[in-house]
Amino acid sequence: MTDDSDADGADADGGSDPEALADRVADGDLRLYELEDHADAETAATARRLVVERDTGVDLSATGDYAFAADSADSNIENLVGAAQLPVGVAGPVTVRGEAADGDFYLPIATTEGALVASVNRGCAAISAAGGATARVTKRGMTRAPVFRVDGVAEGAEVAEWVEENEDRLAEAAESTTGHGRLQSVTPYLVGDSVFLRFSYDTGDANGMNMATIATRAAAEVVEDETPASLVALSGNLCTDKKPAAINAVEGRGHTVTADVTIPRETVEERLGTTPEAVEEANTRKNLIGSAKAGSLGFNAQAANVVAGVFIATGQDEAHVVEGSNCITTVEARDGVSASEASGGSGERSSAGELYASVNLASLQVGTVGGGTDLATQSEMLDVVGVAGGGDPVGSNADALAEVIAAGALAGELSLVSALASRHLSSAHEELGR
Numbered sequence: 001m002t003d004d005s006d007a008d009g010a011d012a013d014g015g016s017d018p019e020a021l022a023d024r025v026a027d028g029d030l031r032l033y034e035l036e037d038h039a040d041a042e043t044a045a046t047a048r049r050l051v052v053e054r055d056t057g058v059d060l061s062a063t064g065d066y067a068f069a070a071d072s073a074d075s076n077i078e079n080l081v082g083a084a085q086l087p088v089g090v091a092g093p094v095t096v097r098g099e100a101a102d103g104d105f106y107l108p109i110a111t112t113e114g115a116l117v118a119s120v121n122r123g124c125a126a127i128s129a130a131g132g133a134t135a136r137v138t139k140r141g142m143t144r145a146p147v148f149r150v151d152g153v154a155e156g157a158e159v160a161e162w163v164e165e166n167e168d169r170l171a172e173a174a175e176s177t178t179g180h181g182r183l184q185s186v187t188p189y190l191v192g193d194s195v196f197l198r199f200s201y202d203t204g205d206a207n208g209m210n211m212a213t214i215a216t217r218a219a220a221e222v223v224e225d226e227t228p229a230s231l232v233a234l235s236g237n238l239c240t241d242k243k244p245a246a247i248n249a250v251e252g253r254g255h256t257v258t259a260d261v262t263i264p265r266e267t268v269e270e271r272l273g274t275t276p277e278a279v280e281e282a283n284t285r286k287n288l289i290g291s292a293k294a295g296s297l298g299f300n301a302q303a304a305n306v307v308a309g310v311f312i313a314t315g316q317d318e319a320h321v322v323e324g325s326n327c328i329t330t331v332e333a334r335d336g337v338s339a340s341e342a343s344g345g346s347g348e349r350s351s352a353g354e355l356y357a358s359v360n361l362a363s364l365q366v367g368t369v370g371g372g373t374d375l376a377t378q379s380e381m382l383d384v385v386g387v388a389g390g391g392d393p394v395g396s397n398a399d400a401l402a403e404v405i406a407a408g409a410l411a412g413e414l415s416l417v418s419a420l421a422s423r424h425l426s427s428a429h430e431e432l433g434r
Contacts, residue, residue, distance in 0.1 A: 060081065144235060207370065252362050
């Protein structure tokens with residue numbers, strides 16, 4: 001039963017009264033998802049909370065105490081009851097020398113993990129004291145990879161050849177669905193009687209996942225019309241979205257971004273409480289050898305911590321932290337002679353003059369428009385970073401956010417690996433009461 005008689009939901013059968021609406025749900029007259037048909041978004045959310053409270057006996061007053069307007073989340077959530085509120089802290093400011101981000105930036109992190117922001121903040125201080133992190137976005141491309149059915153390998157090869165010769169037609173179809181996305185490439189993959197086409201798009205300042213999906217649907221129709229291929233699924237998992245995948249670590253997805261810094265020895269000792277040699281050894285044995293032995297796709301200490309915290313604070317799709325943890329951390333103690341030369345073969349390390357460290361995030365998926373970026377607190381945090389909304393030129397704000405996150409991930413890596421190298425990790429948690 002629906003009644004759209006009033007824009008504010010004040011219909012004749014109790015639409016403006018949350019208690020009456022909750023009663024109707026309990027009586028089976030309405031379903032939870034139908035409440036917005038009878039009331040404004042705020043009233044519907046209140047009625048929905050009442051239903052859940054009655055059924056579970058749980059007081060949802062904290063869940064119902066939120067800052068954004070309920071109707072502003074229409075495109076972000078269904079069956080709204082309120083908000084799960086997380087503490088948000090800021091690390092920094094950290095100095096970033098990027099192509100899109102150049103200056104000092106606060107890094108907003110939403111987390112429930114005690115000591116995380118303090119750790120990242122320590123790394124930010126060391127980076128800034130050394131003159132800042134250099135950051136560059138080296139590749140952009142949101143991907144979607146549909147899978148098609150063919151009769152066999154010969155027919156699959158025919159489809160792949162047609163795609164390679166007609167990429168301009170696919171681009172025309174795909175780009176007709178959006179004013180912002182641009183098809184960059186289509187890569188065929190043939191597996192028996194399955195053909196996968198990995199479409200890659202430049203999506204400007206948007207994360208672009210929905211944009212890529214809609215555009216690829218239009219292109220897939222052209223493939224079906226012009227070849228023997230039959231579409232099975234618009235996503236064939238070769239994209240790869242929200243799952244660990246080597247293809248994202250190698251080919252990238254979203255933004256591929258790198259940040260590095262060179263820190264003088266005295267700064268390492270004063271700010272990080274250790275030495276370049278100790279940090280290099282800990283990173284090599286932990287992040288490189290240990291990760292390789294584990295078969296990890298991420299060769300890092302805690303990149304996902306920073307990625308997840310910033311994603312939640314700034315309205316990114318938090319599930320993309322899976323791809324965001326595709327990070328390789330490298331560390332090198334520089335300006336010292338080799339250990340064997342310095343010790344005459346004794347194996348002792350010489351003193352290096354500086355520490356070089358870098359992170360490479362192969363598949364960081366970020367946007368500054370669309371999705372959750374328009375919600376109240378998330379928009380504020382993007383404003384804090386200085387990247388809210390569309391950039392000029394298009395794509396520059398998303399690039400800047402990627403560069404700032406990379407610098408933050410570098411800060412987190414430096415701090416954690418240094419804490420491990422100096423054996424201060426557990427004492428830091430104890431000191432902060434976590």
